[in-house]
Amino acid sequence: MAAEATPVLILRPSTGFLRLHLRDLWEYRELLYFLVWRDIKVRYKQTALGAAWAILQPVMTMLVFSIFFGRLAKVPSDGVPYPIFAYVALLPWQLFAFALSESSNSLVASQNLITKVYFPRLVIPISSVLAGLVDFAIAFVILLVMMLYYGIVPTAAVALLPLFLLLAVVTALAVGLWLSALNVKYRDVRYTIPFLTQFWMFATPVAYPASLVPERWRPLYGLNPMAGVVEGFRWALLGKQHAPGPLLWVSIAAVVVLLIGGLRYFKKTESTFADIV
Amino acid sequence: MSEIAIRVEKLGKRYSIGKRERYHALRDTLSDALSAPFRWLRHGGSANGNGAPEHIWALRDISFEVPRGEVVGIVGRNGAGKSTLLKVLSRITEPTEGRAEIHGRVGSLLEVGTGFHPELTGRENVYLNGAILGMHKAEIARKFDEIVAFAEIEKFIDTPVKHYSSGMYMRLAFAVAAHLDTDILIVDEVLAVGDAEFQKKCLGKMSDISRGGRTVLFVSHNLSAVRSLCGTGILLENGELHGRGPIHNVIGEYSHGLARRNGSGMHSQTLGPTLRLGRLKIDPSPVTTGEPLSLTIQLVPRSVTSVKEIALLLYSEYGARVAVLDLRQHGLRNLILDDEPFEFQVHIRRLPLVEGKYRLGFYIATSEHADDYLDVAVLTVRAAESHNGIVPYPADCRGYLDLGFSVEAEVAMQVRR
Numbered sequence: 001m002a003a004e005a006t007p008v009l010i011l012r013p014s015t016g017f018l019r020l021h022l023r024d025l026w027e028y029r030e031l032l033y034f035l036v037w038r039d040i041k042v043r044y045k046q047t048a049l050g051a052a053w054a055i056l057q058p059v060m061t062m063l064v065f066s067i068f069f070g071r072l073a074k075v076p077s078d079g080v081p082y083p084i085f086a087y088v089a090l091l092p093w094q095l096f097a098f099a100l101s102e103s104s105n106s107l108v109a110s111q112n113l114i115t116k117v118y119f120p121r122l123v124i125p126i127s128s129v130l131a132g133l134v135d136f137a138i139a140f141v142i143l144l145v146m147m148l149y150y151g152i153v154p155t156a157a158v159a160l161l162p163l164f165l166l167l168a169v170v171t172a173l174a175v176g177l178w179l180s181a182l183n184v185k186y187r188d189v190r191y192t193i194p195f196l197t198q199f200w201m202f203a204t205p206v207a208y209p210a211s212l213v214p215e216r217w218r219p220l221y222g223l224n225p226m227a228g229v230v231e232g233f234r235w236a237l238l239g240k241q242h243a244p245g246p247l248l249w250v251s252i253a254a255v256v257v258l259l260i261g262g263l264r265y266f267k268k269t270e271s272t273f274a275d276i277v
Numbered sequence: 278m279s280e281i282a283i284r285v286e287k288l289g290k291r292y293s294i295g296k297r298e299r300y301h302a303l304r305d306t307l308s309d310a311l312s313a314p315f316r317w318l319r320h321g322g323s324a325n326g327n328g329a330p331e332h333i334w335a336l337r338d339i340s341f342e343v344p345r346g347e348v349v350g351i352v353g354r355n356g357a358g359k360s361t362l363l364k365v366l367s368r369i370t371e372p373t374e375g376r377a378e379i380h381g382r383v384g385s386l387l388e389v390g391t392g393f394h395p396e397l398t399g400r401e402n403v404y405l406n407g408a409i410l411g412m413h414k415a416e417i418a419r420k421f422d423e424i425v426a427f428a429e430i431e432k433f434i435d436t437p438v439k440h441y442s443s444g445m446y447m448r449l450a451f452a453v454a455a456h457l458d459t460d461i462l463i464v465d466e467v468l469a470v471g472d473a474e475f476q477k478k479c480l481g482k483m484s485d486i487s488r489g490g491r492t493v494l495f496v497s498h499n500l501s502a503v504r505s506l507c508g509t510g511i512l513l514e515n516g517e518l519h520g521r522g523p524i525h526n527v528i529g530e531y532s533h534g535l536a537r538r539n540g541s542g543m544h545s546q547t548l549g550p551t552l553r554l555g556r557l558k559i560d561p562s563p564v565t566t567g568e569p570l571s572l573t574i575q576l577v578p579r580s581v582t583s584v585k586e587i588a589l590l591l592y593s594e595y596g597a598r599v600a601v602l603d604l605r606q607h608g609l610r611n612l613i614l615d616d617e618p619f620e621f622q623v624h625i626r627r628l629p630l631v632e633g634k635y636r637l638g639f640y641i642a643t644s645e646h647a648d649d650y651l652d653v654a655v656l657t658v659r660a661a662e663s664h665n666g667i668v669p670y671p672a673d674c675r676g677y678l679d680l681g682f683s684v685e686a687e688v689a690m691q692v693r694r
Contacts, residue, residue, distance in 0.1 A: 006460070009383070011368060012376040034408040038394060038401075045396045116391045117409055118368035271371040274364065275292065 014271050025120045032123050032130075039102075039131035054135035055142055058094050062087045069207045078209045080238050084146050088237050089206040089230045091143060092168040095136040096226055097197045099169065102128040103176025104193055107184050111277045121270050125176045129169060136165075147237070155239035164232035171225040171255050177262030181269045184277050205230050210247065222250030225258070282461055282492035283343040283366065287375035290336040290361050335361040336516045339375070343494070348487040350507030350524055351496045352531045354652045356547065358516040359496045360465060363387060366494065367463045381460030381492070384411055388465070390450030395439035399430060399449055402438055406453045420456045427482070428452035448475055455482045461492045480506075498651055500528055501595030532594065532634065535655045546653060548639060549646040551582035554653065555618050557637075563657035564628055566679050572623040572637075578614040583644040586610055589623065590638040590649065591656070599635060599677045631675045632660040 025032075044050045062083055069075040070082030077085035103125040107114065110124050147154070183189040204226040205212075213221050221227050222244075228251025231244040336358045343349055351359050364370045366377060367385030392409040393402050403424055407417040417424075425434055428448040430441075438446055464483075480502060487493050487506050497503050503510070503524065510527030512520030520530045546554045556575035564570045576584070587609050589602035602623060604610075612619065635658065638651040661679075663669060 006380050007382060009368075009379040010376060011365065011372060011379065013372055013374060028411075030414050031408045031411075034405050038397065038405055041401070042394060042396050113392050113409060115369065116388045117385065117411075119409070119411070274370045 021120060025122055028119050028123055031119055032127050035123065035127035036130045039128060040134050043131070051138055054138040058087065058090045058139045059142060061090055061094075065090075065207050075208050076212070078211060078234070080152075080234075081150055084143075084150055084152065084238070085209075085234070086207060087143060087146060088233050089204075091136060091139055092164070092229050092233050093201060093204060093206050093226065094139070095132050095165075096168050096172045096229070097201070098135065099129040099132040099172035100175055100179070100197060101193050102132065103172065104179035104183055105190060106176070107180045107273060108187070108190070108277060114277055115274050121273055122177075122266065125180045125266075126173065129173045129176055132172075133169070143237070152238060154237050157236045157239055157243070159236075160232070161236040164229050164236060167225065167232065167252065167255060168229045170259060171229065174255055174258035174262045177259075177266045181262075181266045181273075184269070184273050200224070200226065203227075209234075210244075219246040219250050222247035223254050225251040225255045227251060280345055281342055281378075282345045282347070282380050283494070284378040285342070285366075285375070286340050286377070288336060288339040288362075288365065288372050288377055289334060289374040290358075290365055290370070291332050291334050291373040293332055334516050336365070336372075339513075339516075339518050341511060341518065341521055343492055345380075345492055346490045347509060348493040348495065348507045350503035350510040350527070351494060351513065352500070352503060352510055352527060353513035353519075354535075355648075355650050356515075357513040359513055360387075361516075362513065363463050363465050363494065363496060379461065382411075383461045383463060384457040384459035385463040386410070386454045386457065386465065387463070389447060389454050393438060393446070393450060396437055398437050399425075399434040399441070402449070403453055406450065407457075410454065410457050411459070412457060416458070420458075424449075424452045424456050427455065427478075444475070451475075451479055455479070455486070459491075461494075462486065463494045465496045466498065497596070498592075499596040501597070504528060504595070532655070535636070535652055546650070548576070548641050548650050549643055549648055551579050551643055551645055552584070552614075552641065553577045553579055554639075556620070557654050559637075559654065559656060563659045565659045566630060566632055566661045567627050567681070568661075570625045570628045573620065574623065575618050575620040576614065577618045578616070581613070581615045584610075584612040584614060584619075584641065585644065586640070586642040586647075588640040590640055590651070592636040592638065592651070593677060594634045594636065596636070597677075599630070601640075627681075628658065629679050629681070630658045631677055631679050632658045632672050634658075 044053060047053065049056065065086040066083045070077065070086070075082070106124045106128040107121070113119075113124075114121065179189050179193070203224050210218065210221065210227060210231050228244060228248045232248060235243055339358075339362065351362065353359050361370075363385065364387070365372050366379065367383060367387065369385075369387075390406065392406055394405065397405065400421075403421060404414065404417055408414070425431055428445075428451070430445050430449055433441065433445065438449070441449070483495075483502075484506055487495075493506075495503065495507055507524045509522060510520070510524040511518065512527045512531050514534070519534075520527050548554055554575070555577040556573065558571075558573040560571045560573065561568075572589070587604045589604065590598065591600040591602070593599055604623070609621065635656040636652050637654040637656050638649060639653060640649050641647070660669070660672070669675070
């Protein structure tokens, strides 16, 4: 024990210089694991249908979309059967929308922890984003069944799927960092989230193909990172279109900017969370 | 290894108050932002609006050192800054000025059962709570059996804690906390849990910990616990350091300060955000056992408020609760106070207390806030004169109550001298 150096911690008012303390975050990886595990464990307790909800939500939405957009409005679907065209997009979309609203409320919901114990506050929004992945995995099984049914064989592009999944998760986290920190101070945020996700879905090619957007506007369209994610999912799994191209690069750039800004704002306000939450 | 565990230099913590609304209204910031674009972004969104903000220093200019292995009790009245000091030292909140150096791994227990989830089983909560307190999974697994045995809930460990009795819940929560194994432990009031039997066990565990060579900072209103666990103490008053030394001196100074405050009958203590204690008169002071006692209490509203409940709390000198006078039972409830001070009197016909010093406090629930306010005043009780020449046992052997009683016996017993 004597051989081990005693860690020294200096507490003082934070200066303008921002550091992420990623090593601190790494120290607390087990807490991150336990919080994710708690969220997953608790989510479907005392529900009659349990984890079936993870399937019901995207499947029902897919049915509604297929009837109204696919059948009645005859929205084009890039030559793919409309149900699977919509479902492939709904998977990352629902992951994103869920992770976004959970993480935005996460700090306020964890008020009792924040005012009583120290740990890197980043753990909280990160854990609520990650907890959404289980629902995604369950709903993904249905997609495999549908692909079998429609006889769709993915191309080699499927290897890039994890990348698009990562992009969806990071987008949710980036926005979640901003909103969760803002929510500590302005409870107005909570009420804007349902609207935000609703508008955002219409701005994302979930129910319609990105090809409806004129070619020259498409890179601009990529400023919505979820457009890149959804197009990426369709390309990687259904393989019938060409790669998303410039739209995707714009999406990645947009996420990087959002994430860095979110981290900065989060770290800057972090020290006051316990005082005002 | 360094000899110093904690070094605090000119530490200060300032809070902004005075804003009526608890959270910022977004529209205020928006209008500020419009008049001074981007300023609020640069200040992390903390635009103060127009006019100087009101600040309160919860801690100011605190400096002290704690050598490795010392067990330090922190004493002071409500609002003296004890909890703020613990929060700063356990990294929950940042100091506004000054600095603190902490040598070693810190564990803080400002509450038992932080993060317990009612839907999870006892076993799952032990792991979750342990991780929240900063323990590693392997460490929790190693101590798991010990924790469960300490909490005495072996049979129910796989039952969701929402089905636990409150006693079982607190026992499990304390058991996890008590097995936190860090170089430095910061503990706030966690001993006030469970039944008397379990409290004794907790105190025993705490004294094991304090003898184990670890550095402990300990806050409790239970002065006898502080006295028996801690070697040295720190006295805080109004956010400032008022004493540092052997625990007996610090507690003595604290009690002395309380007694001194009683002389004039004039007080000005805040009781939550909307009330202040204007006057507290104890008549007579000191009072004699078995004699009548009157308390005159004046509450001064700082803004319009509704006082839902008031109770007077009576504690022994070392913090054991002796009595609660529930004033709701006598019509004092749901009082709307505006500008006028509100004065009332409480009469006790025969005060049945053994001589000594007692601490008076309040429990007050207003529409905004509910809290205990301990150590508002000291009640000094003098022994009644004995009529038959038999000297009573010393006061500290006689508990708190002096019950009036009579004896009937047969004459034959008197013959056996």
